[in-house]
Structure formats: C-alpha cells, structure tokens
Amino acid sequence: MTHANPSPDDDALLPLDAVRERPGPGRAARARPGVVRAAGVAREQGVAEQVRGVPEPAAELPVARVVVDTPLPHLDRLFDYLVPAPLDAAAVPGCRVRIRFAGKLVDGFLMERVETTEHQGRLTRLERVVSAEPVLTPEIAALARVVADHYAGTMADVLRLAVPPRHARVEAEAVAASGTGTDPRAESEAAEPSGEPGSERTAGEPETGEAGPRPPEPVRERREHGPGEEQGVVPGPGQGGDSEPERGPGPWADYREGEAFLAALAKGGSPRAVWTALPGTDQDGPGWPRAVAVAVRETLHGGRGALVVLPDGKDVALADAALSAVLGPGAHVALTADLGPAERYRRWLRLSRGQVRVAVGTRAAAFAPVADLGLAVIWDDGDDLHSERLAPYPHTREVLALRAHRARAGLLIGGYARTAEATQLIATGWAGPIVAARQAVRARAPRVRPAGEDSELARDEAARAARLPSLAWRILRTGLESGPVLVQVPRRGYLPALACQGCRAPARCGHCGGPFALRGGHVAPYCRWCGRIAGEWRCPSCGGARVRAQVVGARRTAEELGRAFPSVRVKTSGRDGVLATVGAARALVVATPGAEPVPEGGYAAAVLLDGWALLGRPDLRAAEETLRRWMNAAALLRPSAELVVLADSSLPVVQALLRWDPVTHAERELADRTELGFPPAVKMATLTGSPAGVREMLGEVALPPEAQVLGPVPVASPRGDQVRERAMVRIARGSGATLAAALKGAVGVRSARKAAEVVKVCIDPLDVI
DNA sequence: ACCGTGGAGGGT
DNA sequence: CCCTCCACGGTC
Numbered sequence: 001m002t003h004a005n006p007s008p009d010d011d012a013l014l015p016l017d018a019v020r021e022r023p024g025p026g027r028a029a030r031a032r033p034g035v036v037r038a039a040g041v042a043r044e045q046g047v048a049e050q051v052r053g054v055p056e057p058a059a060e061l062p063v064a065r066v067v068v069d070t071p072l073p074h075l076d077r078l079f080d081y082l083v084p085a086p087l088d089a090a091a092v093p094g095c096r097v098r099i100r101f102a103g104k105l106v107d108g109f110l111m112e113r114v115e116t117t118e119h120q121g122r123l124t125r126l127e128r129v130v131s132a133e134p135v136l137t138p139e140i141a142a143l144a145r146v147v148a149d150h151y152a153g154t155m156a157d158v159l160r161l162a163v164p165p166r167h168a169r170v171e172a173e174a175v176a177a178s179g180t181g182t183d184p185r186a187e188s189e190a191a192e193p194s195g196e197p198g199s200e201r202t203a204g205e206p207e208t209g210e211a212g213p214r215p216p217e218p219v220r221e222r223r224e225h226g227p228g229e230e231q232g233v234v235p236g237p238g239q240g241g242d243s244e245p246e247r248g249p250g251p252w253a254d255y256r257e258g259e260a261f262l263a264a265l266a267k268g269g270s271p272r273a274v275w276t277a278l279p280g281t282d283q284d285g286p287g288w289p290r291a292v293a294v295a296v297r298e299t300l301h302g303g304r305g306a307l308v309v310l311p312d313g314k315d316v317a318l319a320d321a322a323l324s325a326v327l328g329p330g331a332h333v334a335l336t337a338d339l340g341p342a343e344r345y346r347r348w349l350r351l352s353r354g355q356v357r358v359a360v361g362t363r364a365a366a367f368a369p370v371a372d373l374g375l376a377v378i379w380d381d382g383d384d385l386h387s388e389r390l391a392p393y394p395h396t397r398e399v400l401a402l403r404a405h406r407a408r409a410g411l412l413i414g415g416y417a418r419t420a421e422a423t424q425l426i427a428t429g430w431a432g433p434i435v436a437a438r439q440a441v442r443a444r445a446p447r448v449r450p451a452g453e454d455s456e457l458a459r460d461e462a463a464r465a466a467r468l469p470s471l472a473w474r475i476l477r478t479g480l481e482s483g484p485v486l487v488q489v490p491r492r493g494y495l496p497a498l499a500c501q502g503c504r505a506p507a508r509c510g511h512c513g514g515p516f517a518l519r520g521g522h523v524a525p526y527c528r529w530c531g532r533i534a535g536e537w538r539c540p541s542c543g544g545a546r547v548r549a550q551v552v553g554a555r556r557t558a559e560e561l562g563r564a565f566p567s568v569r570v571k572t573s574g575r576d577g578v579l580a581t582v583g584a585a586r587a588l589v590v591a592t593p594g595a596e597p598v599p600e601g602g603y604a605a606a607v608l609l610d611g612w613a614l615l616g617r618p619d620l621r622a623a624e625e626t627l628r629r630w631m632n633a634a635a636l637l638r639p640s641a642e643l644v645v646l647a648d649s650s651l652p653v654v655q656a657l658l659r660w661d662p663v664t665h666a667e668r669e670l671a672d673r674t675e676l677g678f679p680p681a682v683k684m685a686t687l688t689g690s691p692a693g694v695r696e697m698l699g700e701v702a703l704p705p706e707a708q709v710l711g712p713v714p715v716a717s718p719r720g721d722q723v724r725e726r727a728m729v730r731i732a733r734g735s736g737a738t739l740a741a742a743l744k745g746a747v748g749v750r751s752a753r754k755a756a757e758v759v760k761v762c763i764d765p766l767d768v769i
Numbered sequence: 770a771c772c773g774t775g776g777a778g779g780g781t
Numbered sequence: 782c783c784c785t786c787c788a789c790g791g792t793c
Contacts, residue, residue: 081793101771752790
C-alpha cells in the first residue's frame, strides 16, 4: 500500500467532521504515489472551504462515478459525485465510499474518476471514502454488470455476493504485514512491479464498458499477450522446483483430450471443456482433486491465475489439499463460508492485492478477484448448491462461463455425471468434451447390479425389517469383510411424493399440476401447491386410481440397517452433521445424497436405497439428478467393487449407471428436453408473487412477440397462508438477453411506481416442473 | 426506502 | 395571504 503504517485515524478513512478537527500538514502530504499534485496548499484550502460547507473539488478528475448500494432496480446505474480535495488521494477506482443518496447515507463503490459529468444540476460530494483499498477490480465490476443483466437483476445485488464485507482491522493488519515484510509470503510480492494493485491491474484488463454479453463463440485462439510477458512467471514460494519435481499430465493421461487441454492452458490459451471424470477411489482418494490441481499448475506455469469452485465445504477441502500437494503451501487460498468474516476477508485481500493467484471455494468464490484469470473450474455443476439463493440467483456455471469468456480464460466443467446444460455447451460448439477411454472407465467403475422392487427380500429378519433385498444384504456383508460400506438413503425430511400404483407416473393435482403428498393423519393425499385434496384422482397415463408413497421413511431405514448388521459400527452423515471422511476400517456408513464421507481407500461395497424417492420427484431434472447422486456415491467405491441400486433395470437412468455412461444419458436428456421445449434447449424465466402482482406484471412487461407465457398457476408459499402464483415465460435460447432486458425493464418500472405487489423474477430456474 | 416539491384546502 | 398536509416523483 501507500504507506507503511496506516493508522485507523488516517484522514482518508474518516468522515470530514473528523478531518476538520485535526487538519495537519503531515496528513495532507500522504498522497497517492504516481498522482503528482501540489496537494498541500489546495488541500488546506479545501478543508477550510469544508467548514463553510462548500467543498473544494479535487483538481484532477473531480467527478466520481459511483454504483450505489440500493435495492431499487430502477436505480441500477452509475451516479456522479464530486470528489472533495481532501478525499482525492483515497478516492481510487474500486474503493468503497459513503454517499448521501436521497438524503440518506448509503454505501457505494467508486467505479471511475472522470473530468466532467452529464448530470444537469449540482453534484453532491462524496461523504467519505471508507477505505482506499480498491476492492472492486475492473474485471469484477464488469462481470457483476453482465451477470446482473443476464439475470434481470441489479449490479448492487450481484456486488453484495461478489465483494465480502470489509473488516477494518484485517485490512490494516495485512497492509502492515506486507509493508514490513513480516508476512512470510511477502517476498513473492516484492517481485511484482508495484505495491499498489489497483493501478497495476487495470492495464491488462478487458474493456469494462463493452455492450451486452457476447454470445459464446468456440474460440481457442491465443491471448494477445503471450504468457509471462508482463510480469514473468511468478511462482509462489515453495511452488515450482522443489515441491513438484516434474510436470507430467498426471491423472490427465487417462483422458483422450487431457494433454491437449493442459498444453492449451500452459501456453495461455482459452480451452473450454466439459470433463467427465473417471470414477473410483483408492489409496490416494478420488482422482479428480489432483486432476484439478494439475490443471491449475499448468495455468500458473503459463503465467496466469486460476479459480476453482465446488459445491460444498467437503469438496473444497479435497481440492484444497490437492492444491497444497501439487503447488506447495501458500500458493492458493481457500474461501468458504465457515471461515468467519475476518479470515475470509484476509484471504480475499491476498487475492485482490495480487499476493496469491489461485482461489478455491464455494459458489461466492466464482467472483473472487483472481488477477489475470487463466482457468476457471466448476466441479459437479449439477449440484443445486451452485445456484445462489440470493437475488438475482446466479448459477456458478453461468458466472464462470461469462467470466472465462470475457477474460479469455479456460473453463473446465467437471463431474462424474453430466448436466443437460453442459451438454448444451458442447452441442453449440462452445466447449469440447474430455472423456476417458472406455477401457479406463471399465477399470475404475464399480460393478453395478440392479435390484428391482420385486426382488427377493433378505431372509435375515433384521434385514427384512429394513426392506433390504437379499442381494443388497449379501453384498454389504461381503464388503464389510474388507472395509467400510456405504448405504445411500433418501434425504431426511423428504416429503413422500405419490405416484400411480400401476405405472409409477408421478401423481399430480388435476387443478394445478402440483405434486401430491400424504400428510400425517390424513388419509387422502393433498396437493402441495394448492392444498386441494385428491378426491377422484385418476392416473392420466394408465387410468389407475390408486397411488403409492415413493419414500420409505429415511431415518428409520438407517436405524433398521444398523440392526441388520449388529456387530458393525454404524456412522451416519446427513444434512445436520456431515462427515467429511471415514477411515479404512470396517463400518456401515449411512449417508444422504451429497453427504457421503470420502473413505480412505474407497468403499468396499455400496447400496443405493433412494432410487424411488429420487426418480419419483415431480421435477424436470429428476432423472439427471438421480444419476448424478448415484454416480457421486458410486465413484467413492474402490475400482470394481460391488454396488446394488434399488431400481428397475429397465429404466434408462439405471442403464446409464450400469454401463457408467453419463454422456449418452445426458445427450438423450438434452434431446428429450429439446423436443419438449424445456431448458436448457429454451430460455425460461419465472415470475412469482401475489396473483394480482404476477398478472399486473404480465400485462406490463414488453415481452418479445415470440415469448410464450405459461400460467400463472398457484404455488406453495414460503410463509404458509398467503396465496402465491407463478408464471413461466419461455423463449428461444438466442433471445435470452432480450427476455432478461424486458423483465428488468418491467421490474424497474414497477419499483419506480412503487407497485405494492413485489414480483420475484428468476431466470433459468432450477425447479422447473 | 426516503426526501423534497408543489397543489389544494383551510385557517389567519 | 400564508401555512400545512399529503401525494407524487426523483434519487448524482
């Protein structure tokens, strides 16, 4: 930073009231290096003017363009403020400011300093520069803008996700550390051209002001400036040489396109790939974390930074460990929610200041300020944790795709299974596939055996009680002779959905199409959306009149399983209390999907009990999601270990698991959705709110003529009693930007008009029925 | 959201 | 002739 020992009462950090009390020449002399000005005199005058309430503006670039932190959609643009001379040095692009907006003091980010304003009328002055730390880099600012546009949201909402809250003490301590050299990593920073990240970084950044998001093109061209030209390859301490003796392809040797992908990263290219990872867990754990780390290493070798985003803390821990092993200590930072605000901000600052070039973390890390990004990785893009739950509900895959495209970085979408969305990226030619040879798949995949509903139950009394087929019981018992075994059970708290007894088609409400459920005590099923009781229900596909519950009580299954194997330790892992790992000792591990502990040396066997629950869900993604959860569990088995899935082998999804062929399944899924006009083949948006609000908005929104409106239909309300409805808007993929703009426009007009009924807009919603 | 403006209405 | 209250529209 600019000075060695900034104190909390640095004038740049304080409101002018405080400055007024202590106007000292010593303070005023601390100007930003590189901006030469005769500050002393002007500044003293400025302070004097302050006392009379008329600010003396900064001599150069006196206008600050500010993005204001307001939730109001119609105010989603930049506002101009006057930079008072005393704040001149601190008011750097990307810094946090406080401004008076509509009479209230609010937060904002200073986007740029300019000479003049378009605004007619007087400019208000910046009230305060919160800190001169340039936390909003031009790249992230531009990314937040395009993400907001893509999701019909506001830039301020996206920035709340992208930039962590400030922690003043951490900001100060880190400055002191890197300035005094007490930070063990400070030496690597000394190699950088400048101690001030803000000014240095802007040079290589893509233009921030370009119009709209470009459609992705299948480019694989080289970057304009070759690798290592500007800054040289700056390896972190401990990285390169000593800890990594040779740079082989490692796990990528198993994939046909693997080495080409690595080579493209190393020479500064922008390869984009959907990677279908090999299953199997052995002494070294699952293979994917190391593969990710090697791809990151190649990117660093090409002189650029990298970013890895994973669905949950368990996967972050795996990737974190692999990065430490491959890159050496201190070459990356891990960003997760459980760090607490101080440590999170501390690590985030190391990235933002260019002291570290690699970040790994959960979904908010998609916005981490990795400088000169060369590779973005998302693991398991089908996991709904990648979908942000705060407005405007961006998805990690989409954010990283937009970001990689803009930064001309590589993108790696990895997983055991494959989403229809990733398949679509391949279909359009924007990304290429990375798959292993069939022979390698056969060598690593488990041996899967289906046990349909009609299969024989175990003869053992306890196993019968747990509804275990004899095949499953035998395989678990055999597995338990050599190590831990896994039982995947449906998620706790899953409301049992109902299906036709005859053909197992999900039973839906005749009124609104919602799913039926059974409530404790009630005999008749009721609709979970509109609450109607299913009186005279008839299955639309086979005419049957009887329904069956899809789920056997989950927790009970776990308890009963324990009784079926009395001499074995039972460990559970689920929503509350996720177990990250289990040892190699014999144990029966009962886990819900996504919470399966990673076993040392791999599971010896597994049974997937939740097939009916997963497949019976009234959801567009039911089959894809089922295969994803099955494969994520099955990949934790030792190569060729035995696995039983309780589902009918005639189902395509069971076949895909048997053959370990997620690619064909995903291609078929995409083809089906294309035929039905479902996402990702088409663009979807939902409008949710009160019936009046949704109808009003549908009447106002200037939709393109080819847009198709479905509904509105009643939906379950989060807060019980009030009635809510949801409408869907469907349009061709290519018109996504037009649709988003139209919806944003309508939302803005409504908010400007202070329409009483707030309507929530969601683009690319996950829960399309 | 919140503030400032200005029109209408009633009181001075 | 002025004051106040509420509705409406802008927010640098």
